[in-house]
Amino acid sequence: MNTKPALSSKKIIELREVSFHINDILTRVVISDISFSVAEGETVVLLGRSGSGKTTLLRLMNGMLLPSKGEVLVEGHSTRDWDLIRLRRGIGYVIQEAGLFPHFTVAENIALVPNLEKWQRARVAARVEEMLRLVGLEPGVFATRRPRELSGGQRQRVGVARALAADAPILLMDEPFGALDPVTRAELQREFSGLARRLGKTIVFVTHDLREALLLASRIILLESGRIVASCSAQDFLCLDHPEVRAFTASLDVAPGVPK
């Protein structure tokens, strides 16, 4: 369990009464009136079933979506006011499918944001090597490979390396280990947990896996149908008495109240 305290009480990300709906033939409300904040250095896990709105929340944080109502603030400024390109270059983003560029080598993929930011060649190369080692891939072997030559686990490691390359203070992760086999998934979860602790970044992590949430989170926010139903530390989560919480803990086969 991640009991690392927040580095400060500075709110890096804040949602104020945020709602989001999709205007199709019918208006579908995805998120209703959500307010919470993420302090510097925290790892907040957004937990919920499919369709609970957790991916939408993540996309609101880097301005890929703008709220229908309310404000999303990053480092004190509303996403409506941010230069979205600047905002996103300061946020690392990892998704389930990795989304590596197939026409780039592993090194070029990792170097993407540093190159966009026009870092010097030598600095980029050094950083790529450092990132590969950080995620457990031998640079000499992997730097020149193409994504299609990698296994799913290796691709996701590169995805994490890419998100960390520009040393962005914020990391948004959308079920990054969801598409991996259980063995690889457990391996990456453990490694990432250690990594996250060392790096001190502000992390928002989306998952539907309670075990993963308990391993990685300093705080868990449970979502159901677009609303927050619980928000507490990982330790306290198991003791909560709420039907949705119980639904999740039941999936663990652990009696409520028994710490993991």
Next chain:
Amino acid sequence: MSDWVFFADHRAEILGATLDHLTLVLIAMAIAILIGVPLGMFIVHRPTLRAVALGVANIFQTIPSLALFGFLIPIPFIGGIGKRTAIVALVLYALLPILRNTYVGLTTIDHAVLESAEAMGMTRAQILFRVRFPLSLAVILAGIRTATIITIGVATIAAAIGAGGLGTFIFRGVALVSDSLILAGAIPAAMLALLADFLLGLLERRLRVT
């Protein structure tokens, strides 16, 4: 057997007509690519313009080629009989495959790749040039390949409006009821088309990324 003697005797003429034909095709293809590919990129984020562009190109492709030549003749400046009119018609004919393949190639990209590109702070232009375009080269080239084959074929008809090329042999052969003349035009034209298809096919395979 007499056909081959005929070909050997008239090889200078046949070669001349082939080079004429090739010139028509290459000029028309160059112009069609220079218009079609950038236009295809331009309409990616502009849905109304896309409908117009694809619609217009489609109309020109649907008009029978000889009829299109006929329509263009009375138009001042680009009209009249001869090579210039032929090239205008060939460009219009080649446009649809190139334009459509460029557009389809640029928009049929793995969604996870585009999402990552956007989330990492690439601008729309950066995504278009550094992600969409490189990943759609094979599809764009497939469109160029189709357009080239079509152009080689339609260029044979250009002879009917005085543009020269291998079609002259075919039309003359039909008028004089001479198999040798017809084949002197038809065989090189067919070979040109097959050769172009083969070479561009190789290039297309080389450019494929995934």
